[in-house]
Amino acid sequence: MTRFIACLALLTLIWVRPVMAQDWQLANADTLAPATFLILTIPRDDPEALAALGDRLEADFNVPLTAEWPLNALDVHCFVFDARDVADVQELIDQMEADTRIRTVQRIRNFTLTEMYHSDPLLPMQWALKGMQVLPVHSKWRGEGVRIGIVDSAIDRDHPDLAGQMVDLRDFVAANPEPVAEAHGTAIAGVIGAGVTNEGIVGVAPGAQMVGLRACWQDGSTPGVCNSFSLARAINFAILNDIDVLNLSIGGPDDPLLAELIETALQAGIVVVAASGEGDALVYPAALDGVIAAGQGVGKSVPAPMIDVLTTAPGASHRYASGSSIATAHVSGVVALMLAKDPALTPRQIAQKLSAAIYATETQPMLSACKATFGPNAECAL
Structure with missing residues (x-):
């Protein structure tokens, strides 16, 4: 051999x-x-x-x-x-x-892609961008120059909202991969960085460079599943290939090898954002020190939109998606806006700025992309 x-x-x-x-x-x-x-x-x-x-x-x-x-x-x-x-x-x-x-x-x-399914066609289109005060930031910053690694299932790079937004796609699931498009990864990519030059939706950071790192695959009973083997290879690639933000919309058990890789990523200056999970306690890897947890109402997670969010779906279509996976995508997009303004920010500094940018809405706390990017005293009215 x-x-x-x-x-x-x-x-x-x-x-x-x-x-x-x-x-x-x-x-x-x-x-x-x-x-x-x-x-x-x-x-x-x-x-x-x-x-x-x-x-x-x-x-x-x-x-x-x-x-x-x-x-x-x-x-x-x-x-x-x-x-x-x-x-x-x-x-x-x-x-x-x-x-x-x-x-x-x-x-x-094994790890699972975290998501809850809700659908309501009467919900305002992309209410999340308004709730997170994203649009005021787009007047100056859209995530230009920031590379976001999306560790997830396969992304539909041919979707009209994603065409030209994916700068690279890698497959760590299949030894001899064939082009595929899967729902969860496509939804996450749409929230993070759907483009603005079309008639569909717009992402939080439409100027960012998205790199799809397929480490998860669809199965019949869940949005998708990943494991130590595929995740380790994907995170390793991210560390070695100039990824600035690593989106991990997954949850699972403690894993020593992945913990070591994530720690290495953080030491390399990569901002790691992970799903908080849908329960009362942070799931792994969001529970790791230095990882930014995203969700609503769980421990120390950063609150971001996660219910009935309109996003991209395979085959040039759209759907409503929910869950801390979607919150993770929103936070990763906001991090890209922050890094576009100030590329020298460290993962720790970004976490501190995110914590200082949470404001009270009528129903729940919410992350303000405007305050995270321009400062907690910024005027963020639309």
Whole structure:
């Protein structure tokens, strides 16, 4: 088995033109069941020894190697092993953790795209932009020069509201991807950055450069699902490719590998915005220190529109969407407006400015894009 250590940017798969020339053993993320597939990270002190090490670990622990790829952002190599036929997976994990060749080991975790469905055709079109006082900012700033990484399901780049808004699309779910368009990712992209030169909707930051990082896929029972394998690869790409804002409209269990990657992203100056969840407590990764949680009425989350928001849907259509996923998209868009005005802002400074830009409406607290961008004493009347 031949393996080469190379830049992950050369290994990722472009939706429109799949990159086939690669030597990493990848797998479709949606085939890796949670709890019974294990991700191991290995130090890259001796890259030439990695090929033999993969074979030895496979033999020593009697589990088949399913996938491998480099996480250059952490300077490690990852192996995925299939432990479905192991009687006691936890015992296997304990044995692997005791092995000095292995840096970390964990189970694959699943995450879900957070959303609630509500539909009311009588709601004012795009009430959220008015409620968040976005339009006064558009007179000066629209997110120009800011790159937003949308870790989500597949985005319909051909939608009239999104045509020209997506500067890149990458697929970390399918080993050999084909062009697809999925509802959740398309909705998030519309809220963040739908363009202004059309007859459809306009996003919070229509001047931003959006990068679609498909790490989630639709399934029949939920808006979508992601896992540690696909999310780690997508976040790694974001760290290595000049992403300024990382939108994570997902929620799930604590995950050590993703926590390490998100911490690395924050240290690199990337602003990470994540969904607070729909319950009474912050979900992961919104609960991580340094991550900006977005939602309504949950812990320390930044309040943003999340009920019956008109946005884009696959096939040149529109729909109403709800949930903390939608709130996350709004906050990511506001962050892009802030960075367009002042690119030197750090993630911590942005979080402080967002907290100072919350104002009281007749029904609930709400983030003001105007106050976040121009200051808490700005005159923000439409």
